[in-house]
Structure formats: C-alpha cells, structure tokens
Amino acid sequence: MRNQSVKQVTIHLIEDDASQRDSIESLLNFKGYMTKPYSKAKDFLKNANLERPAIVISDIRLPDISGVELHQALIEKDINIPIIFISGEATIQQSIDAMKQGAIEFLVKPFDIDELINAVTKAIRIELKEINLNVLLKNLSPRELEVFNLLLQGLNNQELIDKLHLSLPTVKQYKSEVMRKLKVNSLSKLIELAR
Structure with a gap:
C-alpha cells in the first residue's frame, strides 16, 4: 500500500x-x-x-x-x-x-x-x-542555524569557538540544541539529513 x-x-x-x-x-x-x-x-x-x-x-x-x-x-x-x-x-x-x-x-x-x-x-x-528538513530548520534560532551551517562545513569545537567567539560549554550547548531540534544523535546523521 x-x-x-x-x-x-x-x-x-x-x-x-x-x-x-x-x-x-x-x-x-x-x-x-x-x-x-x-x-x-x-x-x-x-x-x-x-x-x-x-x-x-x-x-x-x-x-x-x-x-x-x-x-x-x-x-x-x-x-x-x-x-x-x-x-x-x-x-x-x-x-x-x-x-x-x-x-x-x-x-x-x-x-x-x-x-x-x-x-x-x-x-x-x-x-x-527536503521538506522535512525545511520544517525542522524553522525550529532553529538564528544562532542555532548558524551553528548548523558551520557544522555542515565540518568545523570542530575549537573552530566553532574561534568563529562564533563563544566558550566551549556554550558551543557544546548550541550543538546539543541543534541536534535535539533536528532529531539526530550524531554529526554523521546531521550531515545525512542535510544531504
């Protein structure tokens, strides 16, 4: 069916x-x-x-x-x-x-x-x-969307800290929120979702 x-x-x-x-x-x-x-x-x-x-x-x-x-x-x-x-x-x-x-x-x-x-x-x-991804992306704040795009570019924690001028705990918190809102549990799943 x-x-x-x-x-x-x-x-x-x-x-x-x-x-x-x-x-x-x-x-x-x-x-x-x-x-x-x-x-x-x-x-x-x-x-x-x-x-x-x-x-x-x-x-x-x-x-x-x-x-x-x-x-x-x-x-x-x-x-x-x-x-x-x-x-x-x-x-x-x-x-x-x-x-x-x-x-x-x-x-x-x-x-x-x-x-x-x-x-x-x-x-x-x-x-x-694509439509599912767009729906999920609407749940992200502007900063979370920025973190999402940087993660897709392959930036690691230190590069995120340097780029966003944030502390490690804050970067980790943003990454965690992005993953939670996009309903993925790993970076590879995040990339697969966006591919």
Missing part, C-alpha cells in the same frame, strides 16, 4: 507531444500519483501553483524553452524542486548539463515503465526529505 504522503506529491508533467503526455499521465494516475500536465515550459512557469511537495518531469526539448533552461529558471526563482528529464533524442552534452544542474534522472525514450516509476520514487523521497 502506497504511503499517503507520496500520493499528496504533485507531479508536474511538461511534455509537448500530446500522446506521450497522455500516456505518461495515465500511467502515473493509474499508479496513484496526482499529475498536472503542461505542453509548454512557460505555461508551467506561469501557471504552476508550486505548492510543495512536488516534483517535475520534463521533456528536454520543448517548443518554447529547453528543459535545462526551465530547470535554470526554477533555480533562479530559488525553487529547488526535484526534476526528472525525458528525451527522445538527447545529446550526451544535454545529459551532462542536466545532471550538473541537479536533475534526479535523465530517461531516454522509449523508457521502461519501471525506470520512470523508480525515478519518480527517488525524486519524491528527495522532495519529502
């Missing part, structure tokens, strides 16, 4: 080929996912109600802007949403550019149904983890 939170993730599907779009949308709907289809990237950017959690599946070659340009537009709007690219005739360079920008997967048509579902599952897992 599918996790209820997974069903609440909206999949924004951007594909200019109507038959391909209908086929992918039908498959995703059959699997219990909620989809919003678009034929152009600009329609998605203009009309998308980007309530999270959400993921994007986009053709790399669209009539208005490319999938990579769409992804760049989302990044520029500070919308860090998992994206899966699909393409019928992708160049190696397009694949490389897409993955460098942080695409979750790059599927070449005709792709296997299981490949698509696996990519969607992976993207949803990443999206739900």
Whole structure:
C-alpha cells in the first residue's frame, strides 16, 4: 500500500507531444500519483501553483524553452524542486548539463515503465526529505542555524569557538540544541539529513 504522503506529491508533467503526455499521465494516475500536465515550459512557469511537495518531469526539448533552461529558471526563482528529464533524442552534452544542474534522472525514450516509476520514487523521497528538513530548520534560532551551517562545513569545537567567539560549554550547548531540534544523535546523521 502506497504511503499517503507520496500520493499528496504533485507531479508536474511538461511534455509537448500530446500522446506521450497522455500516456505518461495515465500511467502515473493509474499508479496513484496526482499529475498536472503542461505542453509548454512557460505555461508551467506561469501557471504552476508550486505548492510543495512536488516534483517535475520534463521533456528536454520543448517548443518554447529547453528543459535545462526551465530547470535554470526554477533555480533562479530559488525553487529547488526535484526534476526528472525525458528525451527522445538527447545529446550526451544535454545529459551532462542536466545532471550538473541537479536533475534526479535523465530517461531516454522509449523508457521502461519501471525506470520512470523508480525515478519518480527517488525524486519524491528527495522532495519529502527536503521538506522535512525545511520544517525542522524553522525550529532553529538564528544562532542555532548558524551553528548548523558551520557544522555542515565540518568545523570542530575549537573552530566553532574561534568563529562564533563563544566558550566551549556554550558551543557544546548550541550543538546539543541543534541536534535535539533536528532529531539526530550524531554529526554523521546531521550531515545525512542535510544531504
């Protein structure tokens, strides 16, 4: 049985080929996912109600802007949403550019149904983890958030003392509060949570 939170993730599907779009949308709907289809990237950017959690599946070659340009537009709007690219005739360079920008997967048509579902599952897992982290980070004070970011950079206690101009007991207290509020019990778990 599918996790209820997974069903609440909206999949924004951007594909200019109507038959391909209908086929992918039908498959995703059959699997219990909620989809919003678009034929152009600009329609998605203009009309998308980007309530999270959400993921994007986009053709790399669209009539208005490319999938990579769409992804760049989302990044520029500070919308860090998992994206899966699909393409019928992708160049190696397009694949490389897409993955460098942080695409979750790059599927070449005709792709296997299981490949698509696996990519969607992976993207949803990443999206739900990101949303969970953002919720937890809202519990941190500005100073705790600063400590969190410094811990992610790998600073040890002495470096934290030097950077924040605090005593060792105070640094340890902040670290302890960050861990407690983020519900982790080790630095490795903290890094894993933020990854």
